[in-house]
Amino acid sequence: SRNxxxxxxxxxxxxxxxxxxxxVKKSKKLDTNLTTTxxxxxxxxxxxxxxxxxxxxxxxxxxPEANLANTRVNMKKCIDPYAKLYQWEGYVGEVPAESxxxxxxxxxxxxxxxxxxxxxxxxxxxxxxxxxxSCPASMLWGCSSGxxxxxxxxxxxGIIISYLNQGAxxxxxxxxxxxxxxxxxxxICFINQFLSSCSVxxxxxxxxxILSESSVxxxxxxxxxxxxxxxxxxxxxGSAPVMYGIPMNIAK
Numbered sequence: 001s002r003n004x005x006x007x008x009x010x011x012x013x014x015x016x017x018x019x020x021x022x023x024v025k026k027s028k029k030l031d032t033n034l035t036t037t038x039x040x041x042x043x044x045x046x047x048x049x050x051x052x053x054x055x056x057x058x059x060x061x062x063x064p065e066a067n068l069a070n071t072r073v074n075m076k077k078c079i080d081p082y083a084k085l086y087q088w089e090g091y092v093g094e095v096p097a098e099s100x101x102x103x104x105x106x107x108x109x110x111x112x113x114x115x116x117x118x119x120x121x122x123x124x125x126x127x128x129x130x131x132x133x134s135c136p137a138s139m140l141w142g143c144s145s146g147x148x149x150x151x152x153x154x155x156x157x158g159i160i161i162s163y164l165n166q167g168a169x170x171x172x173x174x175x176x177x178x179x180x181x182x183x184x185x186x187x188i189c190f191i192n193q194f195l196s197s198c199s200v201x202x203x204x205x206x207x208x209x210i211l212s213e214s215s216v217x218x219x220x221x222x223x224x225x226x227x228x229x230x231x232x233x234x235x236x237x238g239s240a241p242v243m244y245g246i247p248m249n250i251a252k
């Protein structure tokens with residue numbers, strides 16, 4: 001952190017020390033705190049007891065604008081077994097109302113989005129997210145969903161920042177535009193590896209696995225190698241997805 005020169009013995013200096021000490025204590029209590037560029041401490045977990053994403057508390061949206069026919073078929077086939085197993089709420093080929101998005105974001109720990117961009121068709125104004133009590137860990141598989149926009153010397157903005165500010169422990173997004181077929185292959189491979197304790201082979205089996213009662217040892221941030229290799233365009237598409245936030249354990 002940068003030290004700002006303040007005359008010794010001033011009240012401002014004492015207050016600064018108190019604020020700094022408070023921030024340090026808070027970050028020790030939660031090992032998953034982040035410090036934003038303006039110096040505020042941002043908690044990115046809902047509980048300080050465990051850094052775990054429980055996949056039973058998930059919801060999903062597939063092709064909400066109903067114009068990605070192949071993605072709709074492929075992703076529905078991939079997600080349906082998990083949705084039935086864990087009784088997820090999901091929307092396919094329709095845009096859920098903002099009230100539905102708010103309710104599901106606040107009451108779930110994982111969100112899977114397969115459509116254009118980062119879901120602006122559902123959340124047209126990012127400032128709306130500030131009214132949410134929390135946002136879940138999210139996979140946003142659309143084109144350029146992970147891009148951060150910088151305006152001059154100001155902090156970058158984007159849906160990624162908005163989600164993290166509202167408590168999402170991590171967000172997965174694409175840094176640039178991707179082809180539909182390859183990103184579907186990659187996302188299916190990643191989702192199966194993420195949701196299953198079974199190792200993913202080179203062909204990225206699309207059969208769902210069943211999690212054991214304990215947390216999977218692999219963490220969310222270290223599961224992208226095999227999915228990247230599943231793409232035909234390993235660099236143009238395989239390198240596009242990145243994960244912001246922190247690696248989390250995965251459990252039922």
